[in-house]
Amino acid sequence: MTGTLGSGFPAVVGGAEAEELRSSATTERRAPRARVLVLTTGGTISSRRAGAGLVATDGAFDVLGEVQVPPDVEVEYVDLMRVGSYQMRLADLRALSDAVIEAFARTGRQAVDGIVITHGTDTLEESAILLDLVHDDRRPVVLTGAQRPADAADTDGPRNLSHAIAVAAAPEARGLGVAICFAGEILRAKGTRKVQTSDLSAFDTLGSGAIGHVDDRRVRIHVRPVRSQPLALPTERFDHVRVDVVAMYPGADDRLLRAAVDAGARGIVIAGSGIGNANPTIAATVAELTAAGVVVALSTRVSDGPVIPLYGNGGGADLVRAGAVVAEFLPAFQARILLALLLSSGQPPDSVRSRFTDHV
Numbered sequence: 001m002t003g004t005l006g007s008g009f010p011a012v013v014g015g016a017e018a019e020e021l022r023s024s025a026t027t028e029r030r031a032p033r034a035r036v037l038v039l040t041t042g043g044t045i046s047s048r049r050a051g052a053g054l055v056a057t058d059g060a061f062d063v064l065g066e067v068q069v070p071p072d073v074e075v076e077y078v079d080l081m082r083v084g085s086y087q088m089r090l091a092d093l094r095a096l097s098d099a100v101i102e103a104f105a106r107t108g109r110q111a112v113d114g115i116v117i118t119h120g121t122d123t124l125e126e127s128a129i130l131l132d133l134v135h136d137d138r139r140p141v142v143l144t145g146a147q148r149p150a151d152a153a154d155t156d157g158p159r160n161l162s163h164a165i166a167v168a169a170a171p172e173a174r175g176l177g178v179a180i181c182f183a184g185e186i187l188r189a190k191g192t193r194k195v196q197t198s199d200l201s202a203f204d205t206l207g208s209g210a211i212g213h214v215d216d217r218r219v220r221i222h223v224r225p226v227r228s229q230p231l232a233l234p235t236e237r238f239d240h241v242r243v244d245v246v247a248m249y250p251g252a253d254d255r256l257l258r259a260a261v262d263a264g265a266r267g268i269v270i271a272g273s274g275i276g277n278a279n280p281t282i283a284a285t286v287a288e289l290t291a292a293g294v295v296v297a298l299s300t301r302v303s304d305g306p307v308i309p310l311y312g313n314g315g316g317a318d319l320v321r322a323g324a325v326v327a328e329f330l331p332a333f334q335a336r337i338l339l340a341l342l343l344s345s346g347q348p349p350d351s352v353r354s355r356f357t358d359h360v
């Protein structure tokens, strides 16, 4: 479903009646200061309790139902998917990227000033990094979602969405690239991952905090991240490229690494222990796989801090000597998306390794 909401419309009604009211509000308003496109994909912000548990049932119109649209902002909405983000495949991430590119290509009265994407929080960090890696526009893309479902009395969805719309419409957000807006915080996409399974403040950025804050009155940006050169857009090959994540723990052997390659993995992210360590067996296997053209990236299973190759005896220094590239501040599951994007672009492994290093 697609549609438009008028400026400052306090959306507290639902159903067909609301649709009618909103269209009339659209015809009477002044010219908007900004036009924001909201793309909905499902997730908890769209979910209600059904027989089987929480299910993403609400489309864009319902998700926007309780949202206060900032004055002078016109909101257009498109119902893109209705899935939990834990169900998403790489093809869905590419569909999201295509929708963003298509929207930013519009001209004239259809042009948009910013895009908001509502998304399940489980894998929001993966979609955010893909969009950010290829983002080549001054206009922002802002992802948001909820920790409490749409039918919970204390749902955080409408507030998060209203904040995200304010950020997407704000002139201050131009040039930020792709951001995540959650619980009043504005976070850059790169380095951000879900750190809380249930609390309202669900996200944090490795090695830094929020780049800005938003409340019901204003958007404040405190830090303007330096952005890397945009990468080429994902192609169909992205949908099927296999990159696995393998974690390290006491007694880890190389069988999962080999199984990943046997299953078709062209890239592997090692979620190493500590600052990025494994063991001598893994280091030897990394050397062998690297020689065979598999790209191995070294990340960490720790929730914060950079990966630095310091240790021998199968630690990070040995892994890098064996050919692994260091993910630094890029969390493991974002490193996986960067690797998938580069590997699916058709570049040889050596070039993938050096581009990976440029973008972490």
Ligand code: ASP
Residues within 6 Å of the ligand: 042, 043, 044, 045, 083, 084, 085, 086, 119, 120, 121, 122, 123, 145, 146, 147
């Ligand atoms: N917990 C998730 C959410 O917030 C479920 C999902 O990722 O779809 O939406």
